[in-house]
Amino acid sequence: MDSDNEKPRKKKRRPHWIVRGLGPSFTACMGFVISVLYITFPCAWLATHVSVAYPVASAMLLTGTLVTFLVSSFMDPGILHQGPPWPGTAEVAYVIVNGQRYDMDWCSRCEIYLPPAAWHCRRCNACVDRFDHHCEWLNNCVGRRNYRVFLLFLLLLTSYLLLVLSSSLFYLFLTLLTLHQPFSLPHATTVVVMVTSLACVVLVLVILISNIKLISNGEPSSTIEPYFEPDDKNPFDQGCWKNWTHVLCSPTGPRYTTSLIQTGIWGL
Structure with a gap:
């Protein structure tokens, strides 16, 4: 069959903005209700009887x-250009990672050609540099540019919970064991707050510990497969201290990282 008779592929539509907003809305409402209670x-009671x-x-x-929740949700995670940055076919389609x-x-x-750890997010319909995952609770990808803010959000959320x-x-x-007060509505509400906070903090701790392990081992992403064989040395691992220094202190990166693709070099 001729290519002219082939039907064009339909582009996958993103979910409606109401559907995409369910995750962040639920997260915000849950945090608001727990905080108010x-x-x-x-x-x-503790501020009045114990300490402010x-x-x-x-x-x-x-x-x-x-603040970190809002920044992580609205910050550009590192979306790459759509369409090749050069005319015609690229002759160089490789990168160099630590030699x-x-x-x-x-x-x-x-x-476009994807640099290491970049991935196409189907939810956002865009390629993201150093793609980690698409967070439904933020309605945004976690990538190179907002990864540090996302880590800070997890740390603050864990501390608050x-x-x-x-x-x-x-x-x-x-109130119950020392002052021997009768079990009342404030105590029942506090129990609900405790159970909800415990369930949330366990989930957040799992994500936080997983990211701490990835950074310490120099893994580029938690979602996509690594760009090296299991028996080979991880080229992204520079040692625990340098890995953390690179994640926390390296530049945020440009909004469109075409320079990395054009040069064919990915230096850490």
Whole structure:
């Protein structure tokens, strides 16, 4: 059959903006409800009878969590150009990682060669540099440019949930076991807050520990397959200290990293 008679491939449409917003909306509503119940009952009682440090620390951690959540959601994760940055067919389609040559994969959707650890996100319909995963709770990819903010968000969220959990437990211990108050609505609400916070902190801790392990081992991504054989030495691993220095202190990167593709060099 001639190519002229072939039907053009239909591009996959992104989900409706209402569907894409369900994850972030649920995350924000869950955090808002837990925070309101926590501040209204256990935190207010501890601030009055124990110390004002509880609401101050809670407010600081909650503010930091909210700011990093919004930045991670709206920041460009490192979306690459769509379409080849040069006319015609590329003659050089490889990169060099610490002296080792690797052939780049071709993305037929964006029509570009992908540098190491880059991947095409089907949800966003775009290639993302140093793609880690697409976070439904943020409605955004986690890539090179927003990875540090995402790590800070996980750290602040974990600290806030642990503070809520420990403060609520301390409140129940003081009021029920020490002061022998009858079990009432504030205590029942505190139990709900504790159970919800415990479930959330376990999930977030798993993600945080997984990312800490990846950074320490120099793994470029947690989602896509590595660009080296299992028996070979990881070319991205520069040692634990240098790996963390590279992740935390390296430049954020340009909004469009075509220079990395054009030069054919990926230096760490």
